[in-house]
Amino acid sequence: GQQVMQIPQYQHVQEGEDFTTYCNSSTTLSNIQWYKQRPGGHPVFLIQLVKSGEVKKQKRLTFQFGEAKKNSSLHITATQTTDVGTYFCAGPGGTSYGKLTFGQGTILTVHP
Amino acid sequence: EAQVTQNPRYLITVTGKKLTVTCSQNMNHEYMSWYRQDPGLGLRQIYYSMNVEVTDKGDVPEGYKVSRKEKRNFPLILESPSPNQTSLYFCASARGGAYNEQFFGPGTRLTVL
Numbered sequence: 038g039q040q041v042m043q044i045p046q047y048q049h050v051q052e053g054e055d056f057t058t059y060c061n062s063s064t065t066l067s068n069i070q071w072y073k074q075r076p077g078g079h080p081v082f083l084i085q086l087v088k089s090g091e092v093k094k095q096k097r098l099t100f101q102f103g104e105a106k107k108n109s110s111l112h113i114t115a116t117q118t119t120d121v122g123t124y125f126c127a128g129p130g131g132t133s134y135g136k137l138t139f140g141q142g143t144i145l146t147v148h149p
Numbered sequence: 150e151a152q153v154t155q156n157p158r159y160l161i162t163v164t165g166k167k168l169t170v171t172c173s174q175n176m177n178h179e180y181m182s183w184y185r186q187d188p189g190l191g192l193r194q195i196y197y198s199m200n201v202e203v204t205d206k207g208d209v210p211e212g213y214k215v216s217r218k219e220k221r222n223f224p225l226i227l228e229s230p231s232p233n234q235t236s237l238y239f240c241a242s243a244r245g246g247a248y249n250e251q252f253f254g255p256g257t258r259l260t261v262l
Contacts, residue, residue, distance in 0.1 A: 070251070079253040080241075080251070081253070082250040082251060129246075129247040129248050130247070134245075134246035134247060135246055136208075137197075137251070139194075140191055141189060141190060141191040142192075
């Protein structure tokens with residue numbers, strides 16, 4: 038079945054440093070979704086990328102979808118303590134409209 | 150307020166005692182899904198439902214059952230819980246299917262002794 042790998046598993050940064058998490062799928066994705074889960078909370082949708090090579094920005098967050106639609110990245114510029122949490126990518130599974138495969142997540146810690 | 154609710158939020162039980170975790174959404178979403186979250190493994194899909202009376206297995210369905218008799222409700226049933234089902238469970242709903250933004254419930258932390 039489809040696999041979605043996400044690295045790194047953990048990232049510790051000083052406030053103000055940049056952060057990037059990478060997501061790789063074993064199959065071509067129709068789209069990729071990104072979610073953020075604050076400590077003790079539930080995943081919250083950030084963005085969806087659909088087009089090959091697509092780049093989207095949300096303030097300090099930049100999301101990219103690879104040309105082959107098999108990889109994606111999330112980059113945060115100048116991290117803040119409010120960025121703390123786990124970031125997940127997720128891709129719909131193959132020909133099924135119901136399956137959604139999540140990456141393992143990257144846990145971001147920001148030291149003030 | 151648009152939301153997904155789950156009950157209970159916390160549950161400690163013993164091996165073999167049947168339990169049900171309820172999930173309800175008020176957004177009229179066709180699609181609902183259950184996930185379990187374990188450290189280092191991310192979110193793994195247990196079951197999903199494309200609409201009323203339509204359910205299908207996710208990646209880790211063993212030991213779980215679901216039903217979708219009404220559009221708003223999607224309960225998760227553990228008929229004979231085992232310790233390896235100790236986990237954090239999330240219900241989610243979405244318009245249409247997995248291709249769209251998922252709205253998650255607050256989670257249910259289950260411990261099976």
